[in-house]
Ligand SMILES: [Ca+2]
């Protein structure tokens with residue numbers, strides 16, 4: 001598992017700095033109760049120390065992981081304060097606020113569809129392995145949802161906000177799990193001896209796209225949300241990673257190096273018509289569905 005994550009880290013570093021994750025939703029203002037309403041004043045949050053007004057510098061910041069639904073906000077990860085924390089900023093770079101504040105690793109923020117919650121990964125607890133946490137979008141009420149000695153990561157909300165899909169190695173290799181947003185009902189959807197990672201819900205919530213090396217190298221797969229009907233969509237010796245559905249659910253974007261370097265591809269949800277969208281000599285990666 002460490003090997004595969006090291007590999008993924010290397011792949012991610014080779015790919016251009018880009019947005020990762022599987023959904024990016026247009027912001028709507030939400031109240032602290034999570035109800036969509038007319039714009040209201042932002043809730044009070046901790047100010048970032050340093051230079052909060054300074055625009056993002058890509059050389060300093062790491063992995064913008066998820067685009068926010070909470071009024072044109074972007075959640076991102078940075079070690080600007082000495083270790084990895086989750087931050088929020090407006091899309092113009094203003095109002096940068098830190099949401100987590102501890103010596104541990106806090107990464108991979110994923111917004112709930114209504115923008116009221118953020119799921120994320122942290123190793124803050126005593127045994128020092130990654131667990132899935134959830135918090136309100138202002139950083140309050142940080143609660144651990146998983147609790148085991150293995151690595152848990154890649155949280156992704158279902159479109160109705162009732163479930164979180166994630167990756168866990170608790171069964172000795174990486175599997176896709178699903179759970180309720182209070183951490184109950186954790187179910188292994190893949191259950192095999194190979195690595196299955198990075199779940200992404202279809203917009204209607206009926207399917208999950210993911211990546212797996214079960215056939216010898218990383219390919220994109222799709223399954224029903226109950227784990228049934230697992231189907232391979234890509235089939236080649238290259239890596240095929242980071243699936244992301246189009247807003248209408250008819251296409252899946254992904255990254256592949258099948259043409260010699262990282263490119264963004266798109267295909268139909270049945271795997272047909274795989275098309276290279278970027279087609280240049282540089283590394284391109286981590287496509288990110290952006291609802292209109
Ligand atoms: Ca931290």
Ligand SMILES: [Ca+2]
Nearest residue numbers: 130148150152
């Ligand atoms: Ca764990």
Ligand SMILES: [Ca+2]
Nearest residue numbers: 174192194196
């Ligand atoms: Ca597996």
Ligand SMILES: [Ca+2]
Nearest residue numbers: 218236238240
């Ligand atoms: Ca492949």
